[in-house]
Amino acid sequence: MxxxxxxxxxxxxxxxxxxxxxxxxxxxxxxxxxxxxxxxxxxxxxxxxxxxxxxxxxxxxxxxxxxxxxxxxxxxxxxxxxxxxxxxxxxxxxxxxxxxxxxxxxxxxxxxxxxxxxxxxxxxxxxxxxxxxxxxxxxxxxxxxxxxxxxxxxxxxxxxxxxxxxxxxxxxxxxxxxWAKQQIAAVPKAQRVMITSHDAFGYFGETYDIEVHAVIGMSTEQIPTGRDKIRLQQLVTDRGAKAVFIETSVSQALNDMVRQIAEATGVRVGGTLYSDSLGEPDSDVGTYLGMFRHNVHTVVEALK
Ligand SMILES: [Zn+2]
Missing domain, CATH: 3.40.50.1980 (Nitrogenase molybdenum iron protein domain)
Incomplete structure (x- = not known):
């Protein structure tokens, strides 16, 4: 006091x-x-x-x-x-x-x-x-x-x-x-490729056995370039990725680039992931538990 x-x-x-x-x-x-x-x-x-x-x-x-x-x-x-x-x-x-x-x-x-x-x-x-x-x-x-x-x-x-x-x-x-381990293990290993806006899901990929790639690095301070886009488009094609994901707490420009990659390669946008922020309080994604469940569900539905 x-x-x-x-x-x-x-x-x-x-x-x-x-x-x-x-x-x-x-x-x-x-x-x-x-x-x-x-x-x-x-x-x-x-x-x-x-x-x-x-x-x-x-x-x-x-x-x-x-x-x-x-x-x-x-x-x-x-x-x-x-x-x-x-x-x-x-x-x-x-x-x-x-x-x-x-x-x-x-x-x-x-x-x-x-x-x-x-x-x-x-x-x-x-x-x-x-x-x-x-x-x-x-x-x-x-x-x-x-x-x-x-x-x-x-x-x-x-x-x-x-x-x-x-x-x-x-x-x-x-x-x-x-639960997350079980859900993700049910997706065939070759299909477990996740492409997101910024590199927030490294631990997620490592823990739950999913290959993770992102348009930019671990901090959103970085500005995405045309080269990043080309690199990811190539990767989507090479790895036969089924979907790309946008995020809620990053810039519009970054999510737009993910959408452009989807358009250029013909894969779908698999949904929105919560990376560095929870959703609205009092909603299903307003808690850590709810946010995590949403992300796992979104990823599994898009990749299976
Ligand atoms: Zn981050």
Missing amino acids: LRIALITFIVAPLLMIGCDSSAPSARADEGQLTVVCTTTMITDLARVIAGPDAQVIGIMKTGEDPHVYEMRPRDTQNIAAADLVLMNGLHLEAQIDHVVENHASGHVVRLAEDTRIKPRGSDQYQGAPDPHCWFNVEYFKVYAERARDALIEVDPSHAEAYRQRTDTYLAELTALHD
Whole structure:
């Protein structure tokens, strides 16, 4: 509480300019633990585990792209006041990382940066590790365990509740992982070729045994070129791919290129995948579990 009071005094006046008073603020309820999360996947995870015992604030909204997310003034305010900041790490949240370094006063946990998670090899364009670890459900279970441990550390009085909710969630994740494996194994191996807008599905392909290709690399900051298009068209033809997929959280230009590849090669657009953002809250794809089920279902229907 003392820390929050001090931050309010020191930081708040600096942040008043451009502050949206209608937006959720970390100081909305000063009596409760505040957890600030970056991506929508992590916000969902934190809400499940925190339950009624903490106020969870998500920085990114539905459809926002973490690679190019631009900070709003209230984000800095929320990060500064948070008891706990949960983020993905591995440089997914390029701009937020900088603000967290400079302004966070609470505990900060980068969920994907853990010895149990083996980052996929370096991106051919940037030499950075692949941050999209949540597409291996076993790795998302590590996220859940680390979020639980962080909550217990900052708020030991609710340890038992955090543990119980995490146990229930881990069981659901295990069931999801097994279901996804079964579903995808039912598609003949030669047909398991997935072509997407940006290279977000490397862990998905590795874990569930699908060959994955993308128009551009692991970050959406890259601009697709005519050469990328030709390379993918050739690949669709060579590998006899059955479908290509567009994504919800990337630029129109990138999805347009996927559609052009489909037109030029005669394959169909197999559907829309959720890559770096969940769908609308309160919809079927508004949770990590629902989003993952949707992606598996879409891929299996298009490739089988
Ligand atoms: Zn991405």
